[in-house]
Amino acid sequence: MLLAGGASSRFGGLPKGLAVVEEMRIADRILAALRGATDRQIVVSNDPAADDWFPKLRVVEDEIAGLGPLAGIETALRAAKGASVIVVAWDMPFVTTPLLRGMRALGEIGAAAVVPVHGDPPIAEALCAFYSHDALGACSALLAEGERRAGALWEVLPSAMSIPQRVLVDHGDPAKLFLSVDTPEQLDAIGGEMPRR
Numbered sequence: 119m120l121l122a123g124g125a126s127s128r129f130g131g132l133p134k135g136l137a138v139v140e141e142m143r144i145a146d147r148i149l150a151a152l153r154g155a156t157d158r159q160i161v162v163s164n165d166p167a168a169d170d171w172f173p174k175l176r177v178v179e180d181e182i183a184g185l186g187p188l189a190g191i192e193t194a195l196r197a198a199k200g201a202s203v204i205v206v207a208w209d210m211p212f213v214t215t216p217l218l219r220g221m222r223a224l225g226e227i228g229a230a231a232v233v234p235v236h237g238d239p240p241i242a243e244a245l246c247a248f249y250s251h252d253a254l255g256a257c258s259a260l261l262a263e264g265e266r267r268a269g270a271l272w273e274v275l276p277s278a279m280s281i282p283q284r285v286l287v288d289h290g291d292p293a294k295l296f297l298s299v300d301t302p303e304q305l306d307a308i309g310g311e312m313p314r315r
């Protein structure tokens with residue numbers, strides 16, 4: 119599942135997942151990684167232009183827009199109709215298929231969630247993670263309580279697993295693997311560019 123959300127306010131409203139890095143849209147780079155690790159790909163987006171951005175993919179919207187990344191995970195789990203999901207935020211250009219396959223393999227042995235954790239202090243990458251369909255109830259309950267953080271779901275699931283930094287480094291530098299392009303300056307730093315309007 120590609121989570122194509124966020125207001126992109128720091129990009130002047132331009133959708134940051136459509137930025138081009140190494141001659142490919144960030145969103146397409148992530149979809150390529152997902153294709154190597156998942157059986158089907160769905161886009162979660164509330165933007166009315168999303169069908170045009172991804173004409174060959176199913177696009178689903180949150181039931182209530184504006185509830186943040188946790189709602190995007192809930193939408194992904196509902197759209198999966200009983201299957202587990204791998205979600206990746208659409209501004210992470212360097213996520214790899216082997217990493218996603220590893221998360222899926224761990225999840226399929228019984229974890230409710232598999233979340234990479236790296237850095238000091240530790241950062242849990244809840245928007246690049248595996249979630250079992252069993253996580254849907256907890257996700258909906260958190261939203262009903264007013265929670266919006268994606269990381270809150272991983273924190274409450276009793277059978278959640280983390281992938282520690284010592285394992286993640288086999289896939290590359292975690293600082294690059296999980297780089298989230300949040301500002302034009304970060305995009306410039308990796309040689310990317312926004313598409314012309």
